[in-house]
Amino acid sequence: xxxxxxxxxxxxxHVVEGQAISARWRSLTRRYLPRPPPHSALLAERxxxxxxxxxxxxxxxxxxxxxxxxxLEGIGxxxxxxxxxxxxxxxxxxxxxxxxxxxxPGVVFDDAKMTNDFGPISGPTTEGLYRxxxxxxxxxxxxxxxxxxxIRRAEILLKTKVVLEKDVVPCGK
Amino acid sequence: MTQRHRFMVLNRGSGAQATPQDRYPPMPEPSGRPxxxxxxxxxxxxxxxEAGGLSRAAGVPEGSLDMRWDHVQARGEEEKREVKHxxxxxxxxxxxxxKIIGSAEGRTERIRAMEELLKQTExxxxxRSAELSGTQTFLSTxxxxxxxxxxxxxRELNENIYQVAVKLTEEWEMLESPRATSxxxxxxxxxxxxxxxxxxxxxxDPTGLTPLLQSCLCFQAVNMTSSWGHDRESAVLxxxxxxxxxxxxxCIICSGGV
Numbered sequence: 001x002x003x004x005x006x007x008x009x010x011x012x013x014h015v016v017e018g019q020a021i022s023a024r025w026r027s028l029t030r031r032y033l034p035r036p037p038p039h040s041a042l043l044a045e046r047x048x049x050x051x052x053x054x055x056x057x058x059x060x061x062x063x064x065x066x067x068x069x070x071x072l073e074g075i076g077x078x079x080x081x082x083x084x085x086x087x088x089x090x091x092x093x094x095x096x097x098x099x100x101x102x103x104x105p106g107v108v109f110d111d112a113k114m115t116n117d118f119g120p121i122s123g124p125t126t127e128g129l130y131r132x133x134x135x136x137x138x139x140x141x142x143x144x145x146x147x148x149x150x151i152r153r154a155e156i157l158l159k160t161k162v163v164l165e166k167d168v169v170p171c172g173k
Numbered sequence: 174m175t176q177r178h179r180f181m182v183l184n185r186g187s188g189a190q191a192t193p194q195d196r197y198p199p200m201p202e203p204s205g206r207p208x209x210x211x212x213x214x215x216x217x218x219x220x221x222x223e224a225g226g227l228s229r230a231a232g233v234p235e236g237s238l239d240m241r242w243d244h245v246q247a248r249g250e251e252e253k254r255e256v257k258h259x260x261x262x263x264x265x266x267x268x269x270x271x272k273i274i275g276s277a278e279g280r281t282e283r284i285r286a287m288e289e290l291l292k293q294t295e296x297x298x299x300x301r302s303a304e305l306s307g308t309q310t311f312l313s314t315x316x317x318x319x320x321x322x323x324x325x326x327x328r329e330l331n332e333n334i335y336q337v338a339v340k341l342t343e344e345w346e347m348l349e350s351p352r353a354t355s356x357x358x359x360x361x362x363x364x365x366x367x368x369x370x371x372x373x374x375x376x377x378d379p380t381g382l383t384p385l386l387q388s389c390l391c392f393q394a395v396n397m398t399s400s401w402g403h404d405r406e407s408a409v410l411x412x413x414x415x416x417x418x419x420x421x422x423x424c425i426i427c428s429g430g431v
Contacts, residue, residue, distance in 0.1 A: 019418075021417075022414065022417045022418035023418075025414065025417055026414050029410055029414075030401070030410075033407045033410075034407065039393075039397060042393075043390075043393050046389060046393055047341070047386065047389060047390070050371075050385060050386065050389045051341075051345070053371055054371055054374035054375050054382070054385070055374075055375050056345060056348070056374070066341075066344070066345075066348075067341065070340055070341055070344045071337045071340055071341050074333060074336055074337035074340060075337060077333045078330065078333050078334055078337060078390060078393075078394060079397065081326060081329055081330040081333060081394075082330065082393075082394045082397035082398050083397060083398075084326060085323070085326055085327065085330065085394075085398045086397055086398045086399075086400065088317075088318055088323055088326070089398060089399075090401065092316065092317035092318055093316045093317070093318065093323070094316060095316050097418070098323065099398070099399055100327065100394060100395045100398045100399065101395075102391050102392055102395040105368045105369065105370070105388065106368075117384070133368070133369045133370050133381075133384065134368070134369075134370050134384045134385060134387065134388030135387070135388045135391045135392070136331075136335070136384050136387040136388065136391070137331040137334070137335075137387070137391070138327065138330065138331060138334075138391045138394060138395060139327075140323065140324060140327050142320075145418040157320060157323075157324060158324055158327060158328075161331075163370075163384045163388075165369050168369060168370065168373055168380065168381055168384070169369060169373075
């Protein structure tokens, strides 16, 4: 290895600028992209689909009207906050890659990433045996990419709050 | 030493009983210098001849002296060859020494050049490190919000999700619509392809509806926050960013010209 190569290797091993550069690129690029279309109608349709799936309404149109009449304002707030977070994660935060965390139903409970909405799990250690019924609160995670072949370091800032199947399935079923 | 031997030979030849060692002193040891040794041998032979004459005068047998003479001559020849061999060897060694000295000088010159190159590289490295450090500081402080502020917005989002889910559940409980009579009383564990919470609501259990709606809203919120672009052209940028964040081929390094 030549002197120049060894000097470059030492240089690369000590300076981790990948996060700053890539995040800066992401921020500058994302800042000037077209603004997203309104999601209110789409989100109301998703909620209506879920209610319709539960058999609560006789038709999809009826469930959609129910959602629009009941929660349109709240849905607007959710969309506003979600898009605000999107802008923060993509444009305003460059020191790390932040993201909202969500756990799909059926995933095995992991105490390192999740908290139980019905309180901490008591009794004998049965970690890994409980499955998730749903996510009730999103979490937040961040990762810093090393660049130049460096390691990506991940960290959870806010754990996802979940409901376990054992807590919602009636006893005896 | 030669004077001493000569005195002894003369002294003993004049009357005392002389030993062969006294009559014919041993050849001097090589001094390490071939020319000096040869000169010494020649002097020794001359002295031996002189001693032979004195020996004859003293009554020493002539045949013994001839043998000695031959022996001395043979040794002289042998030493001449040895001197010549040593001279040749000295010449070769001198040549090798000159060669080694020349090689060492060449290596010294190369080491000096390498040290100069190393010094230049270190100076360049120091300059680039300082430049990059300044840039890093500038880039890493471009966050417009702190983590605490971000977490506050996320908690507000979770609160809004909860409020919407609870409101829908309350309204849903007051409904008097059919509520899927055909799908009632289904064992939640009997249909693993349908989420547990959906099955609970199908069984007219309102406790499952709020977390079900929360889960749905959370999923939609995650989709909105994680989308990189909102049209086809913008979505292409996401894999580019992923590649950029791990490739390490960044402009600062490339523009360094190292």
